[in-house]
Amino acid sequence: MRIRFFLAILALCGSVTAINAQASLKLPETVKVSPAALNTEPICDPKISASWRKAQEIEGVKIRESNLCSPDNPYLIAAAVKGTNNISMATLMETNLSPDAIIKTDDIDGDGDPDRITIKLEVVELNGKTPDFEGVLPTFDIAPGVQPGAWVFAPKTSGMSTENFESIKANSLLRLPSPVIRVEVGDIVQIVLENTHYLPHTIHLHGVDHPFTHSDGHVAGGDGVPQTNEMFLMPGESRVYEFQPRQSGTMLYHCHVQTHTHLAMGLVGMIIVEENRPNNWLQTLNVGGGHVRYPSVAIQEDFDEEFDLHYHAMDKELHEIIQKYNDPRLIARDMNRLYDITDAKEDYFTLNGLSFPYTLRESLVIAEPDQKIKLRVANTASEMVALHTHGHKATITHYDGIEHNPIAQITRDVYALAAAQRLDLTLNTTNDGLHSYGEGIWLFHDHREKGITTNGMNPGGNVSAIVYKKYLNEIGLPMGLGVDISKYFTHEFHARKLPIWQDLDEAGSLGAPGVRTGFDPEIQNTLFNLLGGFIVGILIYLIIAKRQTALATITGVTSKLRSSKGDKANG
Amino acid sequence: MAKKSLFIAFLLGVITLGATAYAQQDTADHSDHEMDHSEHSGHDHSEHDHSEHTMDHDEHDHSGHAHSSDDHKGMDHEHDHSMHMHGEHEMLHGDDHSDHAGHDDHHHHHDGHIMDHEGTHIMGQNFDKLPSSCSSISEEIEITVRAGAKYAKKFPGTTFAFDQQQWRVKPCSKITWHFVNEDNVRHQFMMHGLPRYLYHLGMFHLENTGPRTVTGTMIVPAADETYLVHCDISQHMEKGMKAQLVVGNGGEDIPSIPGLTPYVINDVYEAEDLPKVSDKDDAGGKKKDSFTKQITDFFNDNVPFTGLALIGLLFGLVCAPLFAKIITFRKKDTPETA
Numbered sequence: 017m018r019i020r021f022f023l024a025i026l027a028l029c030g031s032v033t034a035i036n037a038q039a040s041l042k043l044p045e046t047v048k049v050s051p052a053a054l055n056t057e058p059i060c061d062p063k064i065s066a067s068w069r070k071a072q073e074i075e076g077v078k079i080r081e082s083n084l085c086s087p088d089n090p091y092l093i094a095a096a097v098k099g100t101n102n103i104s105m106a107t108l109m110e111t112n113l114s115p116d117a118i119i120k121t122d123d124i125d126g127d128g129d130p131d132r133i134t135i136k137l138e139v140v141e142l143n144g145k146t147p148d149f150e151g152v153l154p155t156f157d158i159a160p161g162v163q164p165g166a167w168v169f170a171p172k173t174s175g176m177s178t179e180n181f182e183s184i185k186a187n188s189l190l191r192l193p194s195p196v197i198r199v200e201v202g203d204i205v206q207i208v209l210e211n212t213h214y215l216p217h218t219i220h221l222h223g224v225d226h227p228f229t230h231s232d233g234h235v236a237g238g239d240g241v242p243q244t245n246e247m248f249l250m251p252g253e254s255r256v257y258e259f260q261p262r263q264s265g266t267m268l269y270h271c272h273v274q275t276h277t278h279l280a281m282g283l284v285g286m287i288i289v290e291e292n293r294p295n296n297w298l299q300t301l302n303v304g305g306g307h308v309r310y311p312s313v314a315i316q317e318d319f320d321e322e323f324d325l326h327y328h329a330m331d332k333e334l335h336e337i338i339q340k341y342n343d344p345r346l347i348a349r350d351m352n353r354l355y356d357i358t359d360a361k362e363d364y365f366t367l368n369g370l371s372f373p374y375t376l377r378e379s380l381v382i383a384e385p386d387q388k389i390k391l392r393v394a395n396t397a398s399e400m401v402a403l404h405t406h407g408h409k410a411t412i413t414h415y416d417g418i419e420h421n422p423i424a425q426i427t428r429d430v431y432a433l434a435a436a437q438r439l440d441l442t443l444n445t446t447n448d449g450l451h452s453y454g455e456g457i458w459l460f461h462d463h464r465e466k467g468i469t470t471n472g473m474n475p476g477g478n479v480s481a482i483v484y485k486k487y488l489n490e491i492g493l494p495m496g497l498g499v500d501i502s503k504y505f506t507h508e509f510h511a512r513k514l515p516i517w518q519d520l521d522e523a524g525s526l527g528a529p530g531v532r533t534g535f536d537p538e539i540q541n542t543l544f545n546l547l548g549g550f551i552v553g554i555l556i557y558l559i560i561a562k563r564q565t566a567l568a569t570i571t572g573v574t575s576k577l578r579s580s581k582g583d584k585a586n587g
Numbered sequence: 588m589a590k591k592s593l594f595i596a597f598l599l600g601v602i603t604l605g606a607t608a609y610a611q612q613d614t615a616d617h618s619d620h621e622m623d624h625s626e627h628s629g630h631d632h633s634e635h636d637h638s639e640h641t642m643d644h645d646e647h648d649h650s651g652h653a654h655s656s657d658d659h660k661g662m663d664h665e666h667d668h669s670m671h672m673h674g675e676h677e678m679l680h681g682d683d684h685s686d687h688a689g690h691d692d693h694h695h696h697h698d699g700h701i702m703d704h705e706g707t708h709i710m711g712q713n714f715d716k717l718p719s720s721c722s723s724i725s726e727e728i729e730i731t732v733r734a735g736a737k738y739a740k741k742f743p744g745t746t747f748a749f750d751q752q753q754w755r756v757k758p759c760s761k762i763t764w765h766f767v768n769e770d771n772v773r774h775q776f777m778m779h780g781l782p783r784y785l786y787h788l789g790m791f792h793l794e795n796t797g798p799r800t801v802t803g804t805m806i807v808p809a810a811d812e813t814y815l816v817h818c819d820i821s822q823h824m825e826k827g828m829k830a831q832l833v834v835g836n837g838g839e840d841i842p843s844i845p846g847l848t849p850y851v852i853n854d855v856y857e858a859e860d861l862p863k864v865s866d867k868d869d870a871g872g873k874k875k876d877s878f879t880k881q882i883t884d885f886f887n888d889n890v891p892f893t894g895l896a897l898i899g900l901l902f903g904l905v906c907a908p909l910f911a912k913i914i915t916f917r918k919k920d921t922p923e924t925a
Contacts, residue, residue, distance in 0.1 A: 105702070109702075114706040114773070114796050115796075116705065116797075138820075146852075147825060147842075148825075148843050148851050148852070172706075174706055175819075181779075181789075210773065210797075211772060251746045252735060252747065252771065254797075343854045346854055
């Protein structure tokens with residue numbers, strides 16, 4: 017009876033071992049993520065009308081064609097060129113601008129364009145905290161589902177901060193980066209900063225000719241530095257920054273309050289002083305940067321197209337502070353005293369406020385053969401950018417707005433931009449093996465490899481492309497010969513949940529592996545040891561509990577042996 | 588016994604909850620926002636309105652000489668200056684609500700939406716359309732709402748606010764709102780949840796692009812309801828510019844109104860070891876005597892287990908039997924009454 021029980025345990029052990037040995041022979045199958053399980057966005061924003069791409073005339077402003085997936089709103093361009101005071105209410109209503117956002121008056125030098133320019137900017141928070149629900153608002157994605165908290169200078173808007181009553185998405189004027197401002201040499205410019213934010217801010221005009229202070233005190237704005245020049249501009253207050261620039265060039269404007277955090281938060285934009293020309297109506301704001309659909313007279317003289325390229329980077333931890341607290345005092349505490357920028361590292365890398373794949377929507381440089389294209393590049397990250405153009409070597413004509421000696425100008429394919437540096441590049445698309453290698457879809461991106469990631473996920477970051485028209489499809493996307501890009505337009509890709517290599521071949525040989533059926537070898541060993549110990553334990557128990565029987569058996573056996581010995585001896 | 592301890596736990600819970608609610612509201616001046624405008628509107632507004640008239644006239648006087656740099660020199664306030672930049676534009680007379688027809692040239696009409704060249708909005712205005720639940724207008728009242736950063740000063744942890752956080756009106760009231768922006772930035776008075784057959788998207792909205800007054804009229808339905816009023820500029824509502832209009836007995840309170848209703852999601856506040864005057868004495872070489880140190884440590888909240896916590900513990904120990912007694916007393920009580 018006892019022996020039968022013992023044998024049964026042994027048999028069980030044997031069979032389990034056999035099954036497991038078989039299972040460990042076969043590795044798990046590849047698990048394929050179905051496209052239906054993904055939160056996929058349309059590659060082009062369906063709310064943007066296709067008619068915006070066409071060349072058109074609004075309010076007498078001839079706006080260039082822009083074959084991008086997300087072209088700039090042509091009504092906004094018309095308003096930026098004419099000023100919100102010189103357009104019809106109907107046009108204004110298409111822009112969301114406040115009627116006093118851009119005021120243009122007084123042709124002082126009589127050359128056919130207005131010379132008094134007033135630009136009103138508000139300070140807007142994106143992806144901020146609310147005490148009413150978990151989540152952020154108004155939302156602005158730099159890539160699908162990626163929503164770092166940010167602050168921007170935004171043109172003065174009208175109405176709701178969101179797209180509409182039902183949406184928590186920011187309206188199209190409230191976005192990264194702060195808008196590109198264009199003024200003309202000799203203009204009397206007033207930038208009116210209206211602090212709609214809950215923290216103090218100022219404007220510092222970096223590189224733009226501006227007075228330290230207005231001696232007559234008629235406006236308070238100066239250099240924007242609270243420690244040397246002017247007071248903090250508190251919430252609810254406004255301040256005028258007046259200047260009359262004497263030199264042209266690609267410059268910057270940024271907040272100079274706690275600059276180590278406020279600049280990175282997004283309170284920085286490009287300001288371009290254009291050369292004075294007759295009848296030179298400028299596109300005062302280029303919201304979102306990128307293609308300039310109404311270039312200045314001077315640019316039209318020398319170039320076929322013009323693009324504004326604003327590179328920026330963000331440290332995730334800094335941008336989460338405004339999503340952690342609602343109380344401005346706690347935000348100020350973390351920003352000013354707890355956050356240590358010397359321990360920081362950048363996680364998000366943007367071109368014109370967006371990361372790949374959104375850069376494809378609006379920051380492509382669309383080219384044709386034998387063109388001269390002006391690229392104005394600014395780096396507002398805290399580290400340098402090593403911008404590289406595939407298929408092209410461009411010429412650096414200006415550093416920080418100043419023309420480099422034409423004989424000494426350098427043509428190269430990696431352009432180093434220190435923090436806050438601006439370069440003007442001339443991209444020549446002549447196919448000569450030097451300036452251009454011919455038509456195609458040629459990437460341009462930061463060649464510090466982290467710059468082509470979004471929080472470490474590649475492809476991402478500030479990747480965009482020079483795309484020749486021949487390679488552009490009807491909705492303004494590059495007709496790539498490579499992989500399907502739709503999977504990058506999912507939240508799951510950026511949330512690290514999409515094994516993008518699952519579709520490289522039919523078998524999915526580089527997809528995500530599933531789990532083992534049965535036990536994996538480690539658990540199997542553990543169980544085997546456990547079972548072994550258990551059996552030994554039972555044996556020991558049996559020996560102790562039944563020691564009398566055992567002893568009796570043993571004595572019986574020995575006595576038998578003895579008796580047999582005795583028998584033998586006797587015998 | 589088990590019942591007793593449960594009861595004590597319940598009591599403690601109620602006390603804690605009460606304390607929390609109090610903590611969220613302790614900054615509020617209740618007398619201020621409990622004002623009933625349907626009664627006080629008369630004399631309240633005659634004063635305010637008067638001051639507003641003067642203010643608007645000032646703006647008009649200056650609007651003529653914008654863009655002349657000589658004029659700028661005479662101005663002390665940068666804010667004023669920015670307002671005078673666009674003198675050529677028609678200004679909306681905020682208090683000039685009786686004469687909208689005359690302004691058609693300058694106003695844009697769109698779904699009952701009026702905007703002038705100053706950016707002043709009136710949306711969802713309703714002078715005469717009765718809600719289906721009302722047979723007549725119960726009363727006509729005027730309410731002045733002031734908006735600005737200065738009204739947030741009495742609510743720590745906020746930045747912008749209205750001068751009041753709650754208004755009470757009778758059902759079917761016809762309300763004329765005078766929205767006075769006292770900041771040099773844009774503010775809005777936006778009401779949600781109104782009947783959509785009368786108000787586009789259920790909204791009534793007034794907006795000022797700067798320090799001006801705008802006036803709009805609307806009629807509330809008969810139902811007891813509480814309507815959200817806020818400024819929709821990014822973070823203005825979150826940082827304090829939020830209020831409610833209570834019609835009749837009102838409905839459910841709107842959350843996160845400064846001093847009135849608690850936040851849904853609360854921040855965590857941690858004590859910081861910030862320098863104090865007493866610490867400064869230490870640094871100056873003037874050492875605290877041990878007795879003073881003991882006393883200050885006793886009341887110092889930053890020490891993990893303070894003297895005050897000890898007192899709390901003692902209080903708890905003393906009170907526990909007391910609670911127990913109350914319960915036993917009740918228990919005795921119940922059979923007697925039964």
